[in-house]
Structure formats: C-alpha cells, structure tokens
Amino acid sequence: MKVFLTIVIRVSQKIQNPNQKGNGFIIGLVALVAVVVVVIGAVVFIGRSQPIKGVPDEDVNFSVALDGDVIRLGQLDAKDAKTATVFEDFSCHYCADMSGGGHADELKALSDGKMIVEQRTLNFLDGQRVEDRDGHSTRTYAIARMIAESGNAKAYWNFHNMMMEQQQTAINWDNNDFADRLDQLGVDGDIVKKVRAGVDLAEAQASATKNANDLEKRLGSVSSPHVFVDGKDVLDNIAANGGLGEWVKQVLA
Structure with missing residues (x-):
C-alpha cells in the first residue's frame, strides 16, 4: 500500500501548472486518475482476499x-x-x-x-x-x-x-x-x-x-x-x- 501511495505522490508532483504551455498537465492528470483507480481496486481486492472473522470452519461427517x-x-x-x-x-x-x-x-x-x-x-x-x-x-x-x-x-x-x-x-x-x-x-x-x-x-x-x-x-x-x-x-x-x-x-x- 505504501508503494501505491508513493506512486500517487510522485505522479502528482510531476503534474505541471495548467497555465503552462504543453500537454503535460492533462497527461499528468490522466496518469494520476489511472493510478488512483488502480489503488482503489487494489484496496478492494486486498480487503476481500482477507479472511472474514467469525466465519466457522468445522468439519462434519454427515x-x-x-x-x-x-x-x-x-x-x-x-x-x-x-x-x-x-x-x-x-x-x-x-x-x-x-x-x-x-x-x-x-x-x-x-x-x-x-x-x-x-x-x-x-x-x-x-x-x-x-x-x-x-x-x-x-x-x-x-x-x-x-x-x-x-x-x-x-x-x-x-x-x-x-x-x-x-x-x-x-x-x-x-x-x-x-x-x-x-x-x-x-x-x-x-x-x-x-x-x-x-x-x-x-x-x-x-x-x-x-x-x-x-x-x-x-x-x-x-x-x-x-x-x-x-x-x-x-x-x-x-x-x-x-x-x-x-x-x-x-x-x-
């Protein structure tokens, strides 16, 4: 999770001022949004992959x-x-x-x-x-x-x-x-x-x-x-x- 956050921060730091010339701002913004989507997806995946407390696992013979x-x-x-x-x-x-x-x-x-x-x-x-x-x-x-x-x-x-x-x-x-x-x-x-x-x-x-x-x-x-x-x-x-x-x-x- 720390790696994802580091990427978000680095990408956000590279985004240029929108008043500057060029497409750097737009490209950076798109990249930031993409990274955020990946982070959210990862959080959801990690959350669902963790065992849920209170779910029993008892063996039966019937x-x-x-x-x-x-x-x-x-x-x-x-x-x-x-x-x-x-x-x-x-x-x-x-x-x-x-x-x-x-x-x-x-x-x-x-x-x-x-x-x-x-x-x-x-x-x-x-x-x-x-x-x-x-x-x-x-x-x-x-x-x-x-x-x-x-x-x-x-x-x-x-x-x-x-x-x-x-x-x-x-x-x-x-x-x-x-x-x-x-x-x-x-x-x-x-x-x-x-x-x-x-x-x-x-x-x-x-x-x-x-x-x-x-x-x-x-x-x-x-x-x-x-x-x-x-x-x-x-x-x-x-x-x-x-x-x-x-x-x-x-x-x-």
Whole structure:
C-alpha cells in the first residue's frame, strides 16, 4: 500500500501548472486518475482476499439434502437413529440459544448416526402478513435451501451455525456481505454469484408458509423453536431439564 501511495505522490508532483504551455498537465492528470483507480481496486481486492472473522470452519461427517420443505441432516445409512423435526426461524433468539447450547451434542449425534435432523424453517418473524415476508428470515432461508440442495454438508452446517451465532449483526448484512462469507465457506461459485446479485425469495416464502401451516396443525399456533420426536414436542419439559441447550439429550433420551 505504501508503494501505491508513493506512486500517487510522485505522479502528482510531476503534474505541471495548467497555465503552462504543453500537454503535460492533462497527461499528468490522466496518469494520476489511472493510478488512483488502480489503488482503489487494489484496496478492494486486498480487503476481500482477507479472511472474514467469525466465519466457522468445522468439519462434519454427515450429509445434507433438500427435500421439499425440509432440510435433512444426518448419516445416509443411519440405523435406529432418532428423527428430530426442528421448527426454527433465523431471526428467533431462542432458536439461536438452542442452536448454540446444543451445538456440540448435535454435531456428535449427527456424526455418530444417532440422530437425523429435519429442519422445517419458518419466517413468521419477518412480519404479520405472509405476502410481506421478505426480510432477514426469508432471505437466509432462501440461501440455506440453495446450499442444502448443492449437497455441501460442511458449508451448510457452518452457514447455519454462523447465522445463529451472529444473528444480531447478520440482520444488517447486504448481498455482498452474505456472498463474501459464502465464498469463504466454500459454497459453490454459482450460488455465491446468485446471492451477490440478489436472491429470489419466492420459493423460500412458499416453503416457510407450508412449514408454518404444518406447525399450526400440530400446535394450533406458530412460534419457535419446537422439536418434535414421534409427534411430541420434546421442548415441553426442557426448562426442567437444563434449558434449550439440552434439546439433543431430550431427543436421544
């Protein structure tokens, strides 16, 4: 960077007074502008090439798949695994607490083939009217669906955890913020390009609405988080068993 600045200074010093004869001033000005453009481009490139803090890089030993309105995590050949249907919203701080508190237990249970997680993502926290839900919850779900559909389990796992861990700041990320982080996570380049250009939310909106309808049939209302095993919500008694971070233990019990 010091080299670039030195060049700018030297070029600027060579620029003649505009009242002097000749084309030196114009040529010098053009050269200065060109150097400034190069410097700005270099600053942007260097900034984007630096690792972004807070982007997780955790290895996994399970698969991910998008199945309609469900994102399924687990071993493909897991036998006798407990299936947990998880209803969550990417803007729900209780969901973030559950995800963070049960992180290690969930990773182990999935990797050991003891649990399969079927995530049914909601977006009710984006607004009251279904047709107006196009905020953070919906956009994050749209991105999550694309990653899951690509089959990149490591990228999906780390993306999901990142969005829960950094929920308070992620709500202010723009398309480039998301795209830069996805690139660092190792997400497919085509997905990164789509996110940078702006994600189509229609599919995620429709899917989240179906998940909300599913939950309403089970409970009579929509809220989050909820974890169902064999038709029962294991979070009903979670407060007496250590809190939301104990949800995996409750699933396996």
